[in-house]
Amino acid sequence: MGSLPEPLRRLIKELGQLPGVGEQTAERLAFHLLQAEKPEALALAAAICDVKERLRPCERCLAASPEKCCAVCSDPARDQGLVLVVESERELAAFERMGRFVGVYHVLGGRASASEGRGYAARPIERLQERVRGGGVREIILGTNPDKHGDLALGPVVQALAGSGVKLTRLARGLPQGANIEYLGAPILEEALQERRAVSMER
Numbered sequence: 411m412g413s414l415p416e417p418l419r420r421l422i423k424e425l426g427q428l429p430g431v432g433e434q435t436a437e438r439l440a441f442h443l444l445q446a447e448k449p450e451a452l453a454l455a456a457a458i459c460d461v462k463e464r465l466r467p468c469e470r471c472l473a474a475s476p477e478k479c480c481a482v483c484s485d486p487a488r489d490q491g492l493v494l495v496v497e498s499e500r501e502l503a504a505f506e507r508m509g510r511f512v513g514v515y516h517v518l519g520g521r522a523s524a525s526e527g528r529g530y531a532a533r534p535i536e537r538l539q540e541r542v543r544g545g546g547v548r549e550i551i552l553g554t555n556p557d558k559h560g561d562l563a564l565g566p567v568v569q570a571l572a573g574s575g576v577k578l579t580r581l582a583r584g585l586p587q588g589a590n591i592e593y594l595g596a597p598i599l600e601e602a603l604q605e606r607r608a609v610s611m612e613r
């Protein structure tokens with residue numbers, strides 16, 4: 411690879427850092443882009459720039475949005491009192507694909523794993539707390555991915571909401587262990603939502 415021109419080597423290196431892209435795939439993609447028509451290749455570059463430059467966290471739910479307030483939060487048909495807490499836009503997209511959720515979201519901005527000692531960031535939890543204090547929130551559904559070590563990582567979220575008077579629920583246990591919400595089919599997600607159960611806020 412050392413004999414390749416520097417820009418091409420750089421492209422291979424960058425592509426190789428994407429999740430699921432090994433060295434061979436990175437090379438194949440880079441050579442494809444080298445051969446591609448200039449507008450095609452530049453459209454990809456422009457799309458990446460747009461995602462990074464035009465999207466900011468929604469002021470209410472923290473989901474990436476080109477507007478101050480995202481399309482879901484600013485939709486008058488959505489129930490602002492019903493908030494589904496998700497880990498990232500990937501799970502949000504899965505619930506939106508399902509198409510039956512009438513409430514709004516709150517994005518924690520990453521996956522936590524109690525087994526790996528990795529928790530959720532503090533800021534999104536504080537923002538959720540502020541949102542509840544602001545009034546109008548009736549129920550919060552914890553829609554995070556099931557962790558094989560249980561709901562330990564959710565402790566700080568539950569704690570932040572204790573005493574708020576809001577109803578706290580959790581997706582039904584029907585979710586397969588270690589499941590990725592983003593890959594679950596609409597019927598499973600819908601069932602998990604419909605059969606959600608109350609979470610105790612007492613510690």
Ligand SMILES: [Zn+2]
Nearest residue numbers: 468471480483
């Ligand atoms: Zn929003």
